[in-house]
Amino acid sequence: MEYVGIGLIALIVILILTSxxxxxxxxxxxxxxxxAFQTSWSVGLHIKIPLIDKVARRVSLKEQVLDFPPQPVITxxxxxxxxxxxxxxxxxxxxxxxxxxxxxxxAIENLTATTLRNIIGDLELDETLTSREIINTKMRSIxxxxxDPWGIKVNRVELKNIIPPAEIQDAMERQMKAExxxxxxxxRAEGEKKSAVLVAEGRKESAILDAEAQKAxxxxxxxxxxxxxxxEAEGEAEAILKVQTATAEGIKQINASKPSREVISxxxxxxxxRAADGKATKIIIPSEIQGLAGLAKSVVEIAKDDTVx
Numbered sequence: 011m012e013y014v015g016i017g018l019i020a021l022i023v024i025l026i027l028t029s030x031x032x033x034x035x036x037x038x039x040x041x042x043x044x045x046a047f048q049t050s051w052s053v054g055l056h057i058k059i060p061l062i063d064k065v066a067r068r069v070s071l072k073e074q075v076l077d078f079p080p081q082p083v084i085t086x087x088x089x090x091x092x093x094x095x096x097x098x099x100x101x102x103x104x105x106x107x108x109x110x111x112x113x114x115x116x117a118i119e120n121l122t123a124t125t126l127r128n129i130i131g132d133l134e135l136d137e138t139l140t141s142r143e144i145i146n147t148k149m150r151s152i153x154x155x156x157x158d159p160w161g162i163k164v165n166r167v168e169l170k171n172i173i174p175p176a177e178i179q180d181a182m183e184r185q186m187k188a189e190x191x192x193x194x195x196x197x198r199a200e201g202e203k204k205s206a207v208l209v210a211e212g213r214k215e216s217a218i219l220d221a222e223a224q225k226a227x228x229x230x231x232x233x234x235x236x237x238x239x240x241x242e243a244e245g246e247a248e249a250i251l252k253v254q255t256a257t258a259e260g261i262k263q264i265n266a267s268k269p270s271r272e273v274i275s276x277x278x279x280x281x282x283x284r285a286a287d288g289k290a291t292k293i294i295i296p297s298e299i300q301g302l303a304g305l306a307k308s309v310v311e312i313a314k315d316d317t318v319x
Contacts, residue, residue, distance in 0.1 A: 025060040032056075038104040040067040050104045069104040073165060076115065080173060081123045083130040085138055092173040093130070095122055097153065098166040106161030114160050118153070122167070125152050135174065142169050 032055050033039050039051040043063050058064070076099065080092035097118060101107045111117050129148050130138055138145070146167050154164040174182070 029058050029060045029063075030055070031058060031065065036071045038069045038071055038101075039065050040069060040104050040108045042066040047105060047109065067104070067108045069101055069107055071101055071104075073098055073100045076118060076122075077170070078119050078122060080171065081126060083127050085130055085133060085135050087134045089135045089178060090175060091130075091135075091138070091178075092171075093126060094170045095126060095149070096168045096170050097122055097164060098168075099157070099162050099164050101161055102163045103161030106159065108161075110160040114157075114162060117160070118157060118162070118164075121153060121156055122149070125149050135178070139172060139174075142172075145169055 031039065031051065033051050033053050035053055037053070039056070041048045041051060041058060041063055043059070047066075048063060076097040078095050078097070080094040082090060082092055084090050099118065107114060126145075126149065129145055133141065133145075146169060149167040150164055153167060157164055
């Protein structure tokens with residue numbers, strides 16, 4: 011009996027311990043009582059009734075990713091291509107997720123494939139290649155609405171790869187190569203145009219600078235010549251002024267000394283002598299000066315005789 015009591019106590023302890031459950035963060039537990047849905051446990055400490063309640067399903071509430079293999083699709087212009095998609099989803103209702111559908115992940119994969127075929131079937135090849143964002147938005151809207159009864163919310167759908175047939179890829183590569191060649195030719199032509207414009211502008215500026223330099227040189231030369239002429243004229247004027255001043259001063263001194271007629275005549279002869287300056291110059295001497303010259307000669311002779319005696 012003692013061992014039976016210990017066994018019962020141990021069994022009760024085990025049942026109590028197994029009845030205590032802790033739900034971790036971002037998780038939910040679906041609880042069934044006698045095979046029927048009872049409740050959903052959120053984060054925290056919970057206690058279930060032993061042997062009656064059980065954890066039917068542990069559900070992660072984190073955002074999850076489904077990467078589906080490439081699916082063959084046909085475009086509106088009958089081009090077969092392969093597209094693989096990535097679906098980001100999150101469980102929002104653990105009860106609906108547990109009881110709404112048997113295999114929700116397989117259902118999402120099949121629903122994604124059919125939705126993708128329907129959308130691509132209304133688009134041509136070029137539209138398919140250039141309308142990824144539009145396709146992603148349409149697929150997310152359709153999948154989110156379809157999976158809502160399953161307690162699943164589709165947050166985002168991405169077209170991972172679009173793989174057209176080999177011949178289409180070759181044609182696209184040739185087209186891209188031709189487009190790059192065209193752009194290269196345009197860029198080269200624009201570069202040559204800009205270069206020609208810059209060269210022309212440089213020549214224009216050089217010609218303008220040369221003309222301005224020549225103009226400045228001519229102006230400086232004219233100003234220098236003008237300055238030289240002004241200096242020369244000022245020098246001549248100053249020389250004339252000095253000569254006139256000296257002449258006036260000489261006349262003033264002569265007048266102050268009150269020279270006789272004979273002295274004036276002699277000075278006149280000296281002036282004629284300087285004017286002739288030994289040149290073969292014909293000078294007409296007034297008769298009055300000739301008489302005075304004879305008088306001057308007599309005076310000179312008398313002076314010589316006095317010196318001899």
